[in-house]
Amino acid sequence: MLALVVGFAPANGARASGIALLPHHAVYKLALVSSSGNKAPADASGMISYDFSGSACDGYKTVFRQVTSIEPAEGETRVSNTETTTLESRNATRFGFDIRTSNNDSEDDVKGDASKTSGGSIAIDLQKPEAAQVDLKTEALFPTEHLSRIIASAQAGSKILSAQVYDGSDTGRKLYNTLSVIGAPLTTPATDPAAQDEALKGERRWPVTISYFEQGQDDAQPAYVLSFELYENGVSRAIKVDYGNFALAGQLVEFKAGAATSCPK
Numbered sequence: 001m002l003a004l005v006v007g008f009a010p011a012n013g014a015r016a017s018g019i020a021l022l023p024h025h026a027v028y029k030l031a032l033v034s035s036s037g038n039k040a041p042a043d044a045s046g047m048i049s050y051d052f053s054g055s056a057c058d059g060y061k062t063v064f065r066q067v068t069s070i071e072p073a074e075g076e077t078r079v080s081n082t083e084t085t086t087l088e089s090r091n092a093t094r095f096g097f098d099i100r101t102s103n104n105d106s107e108d109d110v111k112g113d114a115s116k117t118s119g120g121s122i123a124i125d126l127q128k129p130e131a132a133q134v135d136l137k138t139e140a141l142f143p144t145e146h147l148s149r150i151i152a153s154a155q156a157g158s159k160i161l162s163a164q165v166y167d168g169s170d171t172g173r174k175l176y177n178t179l180s181v182i183g184a185p186l187t188t189p190a191t192d193p194a195a196q197d198e199a200l201k202g203e204r205r206w207p208v209t210i211s212y213f214e215q216g217q218d219d220a221q222p223a224y225v226l227s228f229e230l231y232e233n234g235v236s237r238a239i240k241v242d243y244g245n246f247a248l249a250g251q252l253v254e255f256k257a258g259a260a261t262s263c264p265k
Helices: 143-155
Strands: 024-035 043-055 059-071 078-088 094-102 107-116 122-128 132-135 160-165 176-182 205-214 224-231 236-242 246-257
Touching: 024 236, 043 246, 059 143, 078 143, 143 160, 143 176, 143 205, 143 224
Parallel strands: none
Antiparallel strands: 024 043, 024 246, 043 059, 059 078, 078 094, 094 107, 107 122, 122 132, 160 176, 176 205, 205 224, 224 236, 236 246
16 A cells, blocks of 8 residues: 545645544555456556654655566567655655566666655655655655555545655656545455454555646546555455456555553653
8 A cells, every 4th residue: 555625635734633543564465356458467466565664753664666577469478676765754745665666678777765845745855766865846645644544534534635746656746646546444354364453453444546747638548557455454355456447456455553652751
């Protein structure tokens, strides 16, 4: 696995206050759930490993790995492996990222640091794929900050959150416009064996769908749509990623809660 009112969430407000995100380890099993069109795969499978640590006082670290095997209708099976490590400061003003992606015949590494300037823009110090200084000249949220805003919106009963998000993906220069739709709190218990952990029992959760649009293409189809059930402590289950011509579902198969921490008073 992203304002308190309907509309654009300004980035300079840092992360939503009072949101306690739980350190945890989670594994999701990926499977193909829909496929359509000439370029759609015949089958796909994979896994996601997600480790989230840190606190609101010290900042957050995320270690994410996704391995996906896609079998086309014709031709060679394509296996992709993405490994991402990010560090987000406690006040959501700095964001470090290292994203390594490999597949059958290529390998890419995107690495850098992004920070919010006093003028509200995002200044990026790229180290890979090539050294560069980039100024996005716009406000945006970092990933954990975005996640906190979604939870705060759900707590407040808001149904829609629109925000620009920077996560270091692609070449490290891309900004996404996102639209999050938050449903009513779910009342039926989660059935996954992994979701029976005491850290999740009794925790409120909401269905969330986030559409990601490439900047300047808001009238086009989203680059992808991410749906999931979001717990109040930041854990996700029942993931679905829709790329347009095919979609993958991610079932929570392993979960381990870390130690929750609170900031010194």
